[in-house]
Amino acid sequence: MARQVNSQRNQEEAVIDLAWPNEAWSDVTKEIFHQLNAGTENGDWTRHPGYLRTGERRLYCRNISEQGKGFEYAIFINKREQRATCVCQFGPYLEGPPSHVHGGAVATMLDTVMGTCAYNVLEGFHLTANLNINYKKPVRLGSTAIFLAKVDKQENRKAYLSAYVTSADGSTTLCDATSLFVQLSQEQMEKAKKYLPQDSHND
């Protein structure tokens, strides 16, 4: 269920944590969510809240407010292992090839899962400098996929990540990807400060 989280910044703007099962989630999506969420019990994994802001700005992959029509997902982070795992169900508004998911929608989730991984396990803020994707199999619209991302190496401000996407049962690799995220310099952070939410809700 979505959880209302009041944002100190702007009372009329509700900040709702959508990274929870809702009635649009299939049994498969819910089952995988509960398996991943079980990993948070011993503290190895944490669930990354997925905020829907009801103001004029929205995180792109949280912008379709009709439940189940867009990206339905939750991301879990393992800080010590520098990894992230995401369960994602692709709604009917994400169509590319008939009855299959648009490659840009899959790219969005790859960018988001690797970006969220970098954001949670590395120091500072990183932006995507490069994203390479190999699309191995088409993804059926309405299906559930699992995204697994990790930090492979860091060189100064550069962080190299890789990810792959599997079918819900893990038997089929749908995509694999690599990316380069670059940490914002002090000077860039100074300029970026005005864009960062004042409260703790950075997602």
Ligand SMILES: CCCCC/C=C\C/C=C\C/C=C\C/C=C\CCCC(=O)SCCNC(=O)CCNC(=O)[C@H](O)C(C)(C)COP(=O)(O)OP(=O)(O)OC[C@H]1O[C@@H](n2cnc3c(N)ncnc32)[C@H](O)[C@@H]1OP(=O)(O)O
């Ligand atoms: C606006 C500020 C916001 C701050 C908050 C940001 C993130 C955290 C927030 C939320 C996270 C939560 C959830 C995540 C969800 C979604 C976010 C996903 C992430 C994105 O969706 S984010 C948007 C798309 N992204 C951009 O909008 C970036 C545009 N771009 C730039 O802003 C600059 O391009 C930058 C900063 C990347 C680098 O610029 P720069 O001037 O600071 O650094 P420089 O160019 O010197 O590069 C340093 C070293 O990286 C090497 N390098 C650079 N680019 C390369 C490439 N393409 N291939 C190979 N190597 C490359 C150089 O070769 C050099 O290497 P070396 O040091 O070895 O010489």
